[in-house]
Amino acid sequence: EPEVTQTPSHQVTQMGQEVILRCVPISNHLYFYWYRQILGQKVEFLVSFYNNEISEKSEIFDDQFSVERPDGSNFTLKIRSTKLEDSAMYFCASSEPLQETQYFGPGTRLLVL
Amino acid sequence: AQSVTQLDSHVSVSEGTPVLLRCNYSSSYSPSLFWYVQHPNKGLQLLLKYTSAATLVKGINGFEAEFKKSETSFHLTKPSAHMSDAAEYFCVVRDSSYKLIFGSGTRLLVRP
Numbered sequence: 001e002p003e004v005t006q007t008p009s010h011q012v013t014q015m016g017q018e019v020i021l022r023c024v025p026i027s028n029h030l031y032f033y034w035y036r037q038i039l040g041q042k043v044e045f046l047v048s049f050y051n052n053e054i055s056e057k058s059e060i061f062d063d064q065f066s067v068e069r070p071d072g073s074n075f076t077l078k079i080r081s082t083k084l085e086d087s088a089m090y091f092c093a094s095s096e097p098l099q100e101t102q103y104f105g106p107g108t109r110l111l112v113l
Numbered sequence: 114a115q116s117v118t119q120l121d122s123h124v125s126v127s128e129g130t131p132v133l134l135r136c137n138y139s140s141s142y143s144p145s146l147f148w149y150v151q152h153p154n155k156g157l158q159l160l161l162k163y164t165s166a167a168t169l170v171k172g173i174n175g176f177e178a179e180f181k182k183s184e185t186s187f188h189l190t191k192p193s194a195h196m197s198d199a200a201e202y203f204c205v206v207r208d209s210s211y212k213l214i215f216g217s218g219t220r221l222l223v224r225p
Contacts, residue, residue, distance in 0.1 A: 043215040106156035
């Protein structure tokens with residue numbers, strides 16, 4: 001069964017450093033999403049992406065965040081200058097055109113020191 | 114705005130007994146509702162979804178949920194709990210822009 005994959009599974013970084021989280025969505029899906037879950041809190045929407053542009057972004061998704069689909073298979077989330085409060089589990093999801101079911105990857109646990 | 118409220122942060126049941134995880138939703142239109150499960154150190158797996166078809170929805174692993182508009186509820190049930198059901202369960206509503214809005218989660222503990 002096709003699945004969404006994410007790398008790395010864990011990442012530790014120093015405050016102020018740039019990180020790139022990678023996702024490979026299911027191959028025929030065209031809608032892509034990033035969510036995050038700070039420890040002990042709800043899963044929160046960050047951004048949705050379709051047709052090589054952002055469809056919607058939350059208030060969390062400020063200028064420090066960016067997304068890209070560099071090569072037709074990967075979908076990346078970049079945090080330019082990490083802050084302590086960026087420590088969280090980051091989930092990538094994808095869905096088919098006009099479908100509502102989003103399929104999630106296993107997540108990347110980011111720890112900012 | 115759409116929202117979901119999961120009424121219990123923790124539920125503990127004995128193996129072989131029924132499971133009930135409660136969820137109430139708020140939506141200005143007919144909602145699309147989902148239950149996802151997260152096992153320890155795993156991703157979010159779709160259990161089942163309601164998208165305005167049958168009000169009783171069957172999912173994987175013997176779980177089902179009933180959409181009750183009059184009560185604005187979408188409770189998740191299973192007749193007989195198994196040890197492998199121990200996980201965190203999220204009730205989710207889809208926003209009009211397709212983003213998902215998650216509840217705070219219910220941690221299910223299954224006692225032997």
